[in-house]
Every structure is written in C-alpha cells, then in structure tokens.
Amino acid sequence: MMTDLAKLTAHEVLDLLKSGRCSSEEVVNELLTAIRSNDQQIGAYVSLDEEDAIAQARAADKARAEGGKGRLLGLPIAVKDVLNVSGQPCTCASKILRGYISPYDATAIAKLRKEGALFVGRTNMDEFAMGSSTENSAFKVTRNPVNRDYVPGGSSGGSAAAVASKEAIAALGTDTGGSIRQPASFCGCVGLKPSYGRISRYGLTAFASSLDQIGPICSDVRDAALLLDVMCGKDAMDSTTVDLPVTDSAAGFSDDLKGVTLGLPKEYFIEGMDPEVEKAVRNAVRTCKDLGAEIIDVSLPHTEYSVATYYIIATAEASANLARFDGVRYGHREDGIDPIDMYCNTRQAGFGREVKRRIILGTYVLSSGYYDAYYLSAQKVRTLIRADFGSVFKRCHAILAPVAPTAAYRIGEKVNDPLQMYLGDILTIPANLAGICGMSVPCGVTGKGLPIGLQILGAAFKEEDILRVGYAFERSMGQFSRNS
Amino acid sequence: MSQAGQRAVDRIDVAYVANLARLKLSADETSMFQNQLQDIVGYVRKVMELDVTGVEPMAHGVPMQNVLRRDEARDGLTIESVLLNAPAKRDDQFVVPKIVE
Numbered sequence: 001m002m003t004d005l006a007k008l009t010a011h012e013v014l015d016l017l018k019s020g021r022c023s024s025e026e027v028v029n030e031l032l033t034a035i036r037s038n039d040q041q042i043g044a045y046v047s048l049d050e051e052d053a054i055a056q057a058r059a060a061d062k063a064r065a066e067g068g069k070g071r072l073l074g075l076p077i078a079v080k081d082v083l084n085v086s087g088q089p090c091t092c093a094s095k096i097l098r099g100y101i102s103p104y105d106a107t108a109i110a111k112l113r114k115e116g117a118l119f120v121g122r123t124n125m126d127e128f129a130m131g132s133s134t135e136n137s138a139f140k141v142t143r144n145p146v147n148r149d150y151v152p153g154g155s156s157g158g159s160a161a162a163v164a165s166k167e168a169i170a171a172l173g174t175d176t177g178g179s180i181r182q183p184a185s186f187c188g189c190v191g192l193k194p195s196y197g198r199i200s201r202y203g204l205t206a207f208a209s210s211l212d213q214i215g216p217i218c219s220d221v222r223d224a225a226l227l228l229d230v231m232c233g234k235d236a237m238d239s240t241t242v243d244l245p246v247t248d249s250a251a252g253f254s255d256d257l258k259g260v261t262l263g264l265p266k267e268y269f270i271e272g273m274d275p276e277v278e279k280a281v282r283n284a285v286r287t288c289k290d291l292g293a294e295i296i297d298v299s300l301p302h303t304e305y306s307v308a309t310y311y312i313i314a315t316a317e318a319s320a321n322l323a324r325f326d327g328v329r330y331g332h333r334e335d336g337i338d339p340i341d342m343y344c345n346t347r348q349a350g351f352g353r354e355v356k357r358r359i360i361l362g363t364y365v366l367s368s369g370y371y372d373a374y375y376l377s378a379q380k381v382r383t384l385i386r387a388d389f390g391s392v393f394k395r396c397h398a399i400l401a402p403v404a405p406t407a408a409y410r411i412g413e414k415v416n417d418p419l420q421m422y423l424g425d426i427l428t429i430p431a432n433l434a435g436i437c438g439m440s441v442p443c444g445v446t447g448k449g450l451p452i453g454l455q456i457l458g459a460a461f462k463e464e465d466i467l468r469v470g471y472a473f474e475r476s477m478g479q480f481s482r483n484s
Numbered sequence: 485m486s487q488a489g490q491r492a493v494d495r496i497d498v499a500y501v502a503n504l505a506r507l508k509l510s511a512d513e514t515s516m517f518q519n520q521l522q523d524i525v526g527y528v529r530k531v532m533e534l535d536v537t538g539v540e541p542m543a544h545g546v547p548m549q550n551v552l553r554r555d556e557a558r559d560g561l562t563i564e565s566v567l568l569n570a571p572a573k574r575d576d577q578f579v580v581p582k583i584v585e
Contacts, residue, residue: 103565197546210543239551308530319505326506329578330569338584344508356507361521363505364496365528373491377531379541384534386542418520419527435546460546 006030010075010170010223017064017074024064024074027169028057028120031076035121035167043142044152044162046081047089048121056118063116070116071230077112078168080159081122082129083214084203085109088119092205093137094127096350097331106203107238108172108214108231115230121168123158127352128322129176129207131155132424134183135415136354143411144187146450150408153183159217160187164451170218170227174204176211177310178403178428181440184217185403185453188442190470191217192224195460196435197242199228200235208317209240211310211432221441221470225249228463242461249464253471258292260469263396267303268427273405280444280452281402284473288400291472296396300388303430305381307422310429312365312378319362325350357418386434389459397465399457402427403440407450427455437463441470443477491532496525 005013005027016022032050039045053076060074079085082092084102086109091097105113113119126136134142134157142157144150145165152161156173160183163171173180175193184191192215199214206212216227226249234243264285269278289295327333327346334349336342351359365374392399404424414421431438437460440453454473458466498518502509509517563576572579 100569103561103568236553240546240548242546302534305530305534308528311524312528312531323506327571328580329566331571333571336581338581340506342581343506347506348508351507353513356502356509356513357517357521359505359507360496360498360501360517361524361528364501364521364525367501367504370494373494373532374528376541377534377536378528379543380536380539381531381534383539383542384536419523422524 006034006166006169008169009219011226013169014072014075024057024060024118025054027074028053028076028118031120031167031169038165039167041143041148042145042161042165042167043140044123044158044165044167045078045121046091046093046124046137046139046158049088053118053120056120060116060118068116070114071226072112073116074118075116076118076120076169078121078123078159078162078171079109079119080125080156080171080173082125082174082205083109083172084205085119089122090205091122091139092128093125093139094350094352094355095138095332096325096346100331104203107200107235109203111231111233121162123156123162123171125158126155127355128205128318129155129174129179130318130354130358132178132182132421133414134158135411136352138352141411144408144450146188147408147448149410150450151186151411153186153408155179156217157183160184160189160191163187163189163217163219170216170223172214173217174212174214175432176208176314177425177432180215180217181403181428181438181453181455182425184440186408186451188451189217189219190221190224190439190441191215192228192439192463193431193437194228194232194463195437197240198232198437198461198463200233200238200241202235202237206321208314209321210317211314221467221474222250222253224439225467244461247464249467250471252464252468254468255472255475256292257288257469257472260293260398261396262288262293262295262469263298263392263399264295265298265300265303265392265399265401267300268401270405270426273402274407274446276446277402277405277407277452281400281454284443284454285400287476288469288473291476298392298395298399300392300430302381302384302388303426306385306430306433307426309378309381309385309433310425311361311422312374313382313433315358315362316366316375317362319359319366322355322359354418382433385430389430389434389436393459397458398469401455401457403453403455404428407446407452431457436460437466439466439470441474443473493526493529496521
C-alpha cells in the first residue's frame, strides 16, 4: 500500500497507476483523508461528493483492468466551481446558483473525461470569477495553506489552495485577468493561462467572453503541459477556438535554455512593488541566464492603461453575460409581481456586492452616451496593448516578469477598497487583453514564507515556449514547488 | 487629440444604472456604490488619455469571421435536462409570474 500519493505530481501518479503499483481508489482515498483532516481550516472546497469520488475511482480501476488506456485514466482532478461537470453542482460561488446541477459537461471536461480523468470536488472561488482573493465567495473564505491568515489569491483560490495543501493532485482554474496565475503565485504552485482560443469555453460560465480561459493549476510544469494538451482543440460549440493541431507540449523540454531569448519589460517592475518580490524575480532571471538564456530589456509602453482598459471591457461583457441570471430557468428565484420585478428581486438577493458593482459599471460603460467614450476607446487601447506584445515577441521568445506587485496579503486587508484590489492585477491583465499565453512558476518566498511566482508570458499559441522556459527553470530550482 | 482633456469627469447615477441592470439596490448599497463607482469611473477614464486616431477596436483575441454551419437539425439537451433546475415548471414549460400590461 503506497502512502503519500497525494504529495506526488499528476504524471508521477499516472506512472504508478499505469504500472499497477497503486490504484485510483487508493489515490482518491488519500485525497479524501487529507481533505477530511485539513479542509475545515483551508476551505478549498465548496462541495465534494465522497461516494461519487470513490465510485469514479473504482470505475477507472475496472476500466484499466479491462485494458483502458486513457492518458489520464484514474487521475482525480479538482474543478473550480464555474465549470459544468454533468451531474455535479455548479454554483460559481454564488447564492444565485445554489442548488444548480449541471446538465452537461463543458467541452474541456468532456475531453478530460474521455482520457479517463475523475472529477473530485468543486473548489471555491470569487463569485462569478470576479475578484483577486477568493474573499468574494458567497459561501466561505479560503485560506492560504502556507499561512492561514493570508489570502490564497483569486479568483481560482480554492483550486490553488487545494493543490498547494495536497488536497488535490491537480486542479482546473480559469483566468480572465490573472485568476489562475495570481493564486498559483500566492500559493506556490504552477498555473497556466493558455492563449485565448486554445481551450473551448463551452460549459464555462462566462464572465468576460473575450478574455476568459480555462487552465491547469498543478504541482509542476510537466503536469500543466499534460492537462493543456488534453483540453485544447477546436470546438464546434465555441467559435472562438482555433484550428491548430494538438501537440505534445512537453516535447521541447530541456534542462537548459540555450538559444532562448527572454525579455524583461521595464514597466512590470513597478514603483511600490514589494522589494522581496522584485528580488525573487530578478534572481529567477539570473537563473535563466545561467541556464543559457539571453536576457534583453524590452518595453510594453501601454501597460499603465491595462487596468482601466480591462475594467471597462470585462465589466461590460460581464453585464451582458450575467443578464441570464433572472430566476426563470435555473438557480435561485425570488417572487415578484411580474417577471421584471422577479428579475430585480432575484438578482438583488442572489448576487454579492462585487458582482453587483461590476454589473453596474459594465452597464454604465455600454449605455447610451457613454459607449463611445469608454467601451469603444477601451477596445482601441486594447489593440495598442496587443501591438506592444507583438513588437516584443519579434525580439524574444518569452517575457519574464513578476505575477503581482506583492505576495499574498492578510484576509480582510483589501476588501473595502475595490480600486486598490483592481490595481493589484496590473501585471496579469495585459496577457488577457492581448490574448497571449502566460504561466506562473514558483520562484521564491518572502521573509514570512509566502510564495512568490515568476510570470512567463509567450506569444499567442506559443505555449511550448513558456512551458520550456518554466520546465528548465523549475528543474534548476530543485522542484521548489514541492512542500514536502 | 485625446478625449480626456475635453471631457469632464462623468458622473455615474448608480440608482439609474442599477435599474437598467435589473438590480434593486438597498439605500445603503446605493450610497456605498455611488462613492466607490464614482472613484472607479474617475480612474477608468484613463483610456481617453491616448490618441487612438486610426486604431481599430479589438473585440477578440483571435481574428474572427462570422462562423456558419449548415442548417441541419442536431441533438441538443433533452427537455428533461433543460428543466432539471427550473424553479417552477409545468407541462414541459417554465412557470413565471404573469406579464402585467
């Protein structure tokens, strides 16, 4: 009987499963034990069906015994509570979807399921993915496993906390303005945001349709590559997916970075950033140089406009996407004298504060008299932000930068100042606006022991490049991400 | 020429906009949001500082064309699954309050 299965990476667990040295049921039981003893304090999960998890594991073990060969056969994956998994709850951490059971699988889920993955647990998040600390969940607070007085980041804080605390082998998150990369950074795991159009958004509860992407949060870069490869691909159900061949993203992995040019954008080392974060990232840059990379200085001149641009575009899209929550067809309903009254009462009762704030802002910037000045202007500035990256990627394979100006902060510290919270997203937002890919890899800790992530940004559809950089860096760090 | 220099800071009327968005805010929420959102509106107007003459708006991360398919019937969700989460249903229909003219 193997122990400490929960502390392994996904690819290590899959090796054990393939060689018959452990069963999926053993892996799942270990996770359930860890969750039972820890999650009261961490709060990574909003729901978990233990019986169903074991049933799935047994079915996978049976399938394997009968010759099943799925690439992820028997691997349990925790899912951010924003993705539809048939028969499982999907609340988006909102009262307005309390009790909702998904009638279908998201495409990304279906692809994982086809390769034999198991879906164990729904992880906590900021409500409708709106937030950077998971403090906006309607149901519970998730605590950073490294220090429980601190936030895990957001909006995929539950997924990051689950992986970091070994309550999950791997998890799914979503990233609209940094919601995979930042919690991965705050919790000390790997988080990958694929290029826009890589992974289908069908079955992902939409926040901002031109920005959202699903991605893996896991223990190492190899796991991220594996999950990316399984989930990506053109999908008839999502016309924004691109028709690119699915490759083996880990094929280019090497222990060195010879021949790789990496750019350091001066605008990302911002005034007022935590000196410990800056130091850790600059050390990481030096490590990459020692691995053979050439480091050049680059500029992304429109960086300072990215937060403003994002909070116009994302909220505008959100105001449209959240119009469907009206109490008619699913979710919570409050009575009303007529349908409009019902919508108003339902939405008032069902949505949390941050969600309401963003819906109102988004409605405003789209409304008559304001559309041209705000929304249209923001769409044009977005073109400039994308062009900045286009120019830089002509000169380097990938960009290195911090993920956030600080490491995790105390729970409650920023809840009363929404604008301050928004400004913390400045380093992750541009990648979503430009549609490019980005990853956070652990690169150090603060004096208080809080994790610091290195952000690696790559050109659209060049996930192989950022994965290659991340892999070599991680190897040289001696698997920094493993808290054993 | 940027717009920011010519355009005074817009005032957001939270109560009015909330109604457009079918949100029935409490008095406390209205006043809290009025202050917070006015600050945010004051910040996001930063996008008007840039000269965007001749710049095309970017609506999507990938070049999008109108995507069509053949008009052929396909399987979708079953009626049962569609009604699975209905707050009120009857005879394969969603029940809602009467629309008052």
